[in-house]
Amino acid sequence: MNDILVCLFAASGFDKAAQGLTGAGRRLADQSGGRLCVSAMGNGAGALASEVAPIADAAIIVDQEELSEYQPETCLTALTQLCRQQQPRAVLLSSDTYSQEIAPRLAHRLGGSAVGDVIDVEGRSEAVRVTRQVYGGKALAVIEMKRYPAVVWLRSRSFAPAAPRSAPGEIRRVELAAGPNPRTRIIERRRDDSGEAKLEDARVIVAGGRGIGGPGPFQTELRPLADLLHAQLAATRAACDAGWAPATWQVGQTGKKVAPELYLAIGVSGSSQHMAGVSEAKNIVAINTDPEAPIFKYCRLGMVADFREVVPALRRKLGPLCK
DSSP, X not given: OOOEEEEEEGGGOSOHHHHHHHHHXXXXXXXXXXXXXXXXXXXXXXXHHHHHTXXXXXXXXXXXXXXXXXXXXXXXXXXXXXXXXXXXXXXXXXXSHHHHHHHHHHHHHHTOEEEEEEEEEEOXXXXXXXXXXXXXXXXXXXXXEOSSSEEEEEOTTSSOOOOOOSSOOEEEEOOOOOOOOOSOOOOOOOOOTTOOOOGGGOSEEEEEOGGGOSSHHIIIIIHHHHHHHTOEEEEOHHHHHTTSSOGGGBBSTTSBOOOOSEEEEESOXXXXXXXXXXXXXXXXXXXXXXXXXXXGGTXXXXXXXXHHHHHHHHHHHHTTTOO
């Protein structure tokens, strides 16, 4: 009953979010005195299980034809069966849309409890204790989950990856009964052809807000700086809603949660909703003409100036250093 079950979908691969998720599971299993079991679901589950085996005590392959495409009812039925077999103390899921859809329903079926968007988890006490941000990131709530299993989806990149163990865990394959005929079906998949890496994995991000004045500066000012820094471009909700930037660039409470080493905010006021998406950034640097902008409360370095003067100067200074 002290085992920890981490659920991964093969379609997402063993990316940084999955690595952090298994890192959290490893720590929780060690605190609870139980085992870390990782389930890999969908096409390619065997390869994913091989990647996680050095970290886990057991890697479980769930690769069946009915799970080749994500369907919430089918995956939910499969995970429910797996949890009833494993009897875990906690079930950890990533912050992807699959997990967010499944987590509360899985907890309900198992008679457990569910909490989402968690940034810390501990298992030293009788209850699983989790921490999540509330009020747009202005405060932290610590919640004790006393009904098992505790089903939790974790914020991406909130946890460090686990180091490989001296001996890899066992790899085994399980067959689970198919769920009901799905009420929805996937008829087409379209890939984002922007050619850009995932914003959540970026080490450096250059973000623009309403203060840049329009869509033009994203390409004429921010893009050259981002290219120089090997950075990804991002935007606030206001900039995206205005059509200045694509929705895939949106960072914030209703956008993407990022954790770069450097977050360069240009013309970003720093509302609590936006800052909820960058709370895990290692360093925030801000350029804004408003000395009272909330962003200056969060940044390590701030400059009250017009970005049209500062950004070209930055490019001139950084150019020789970034070659």
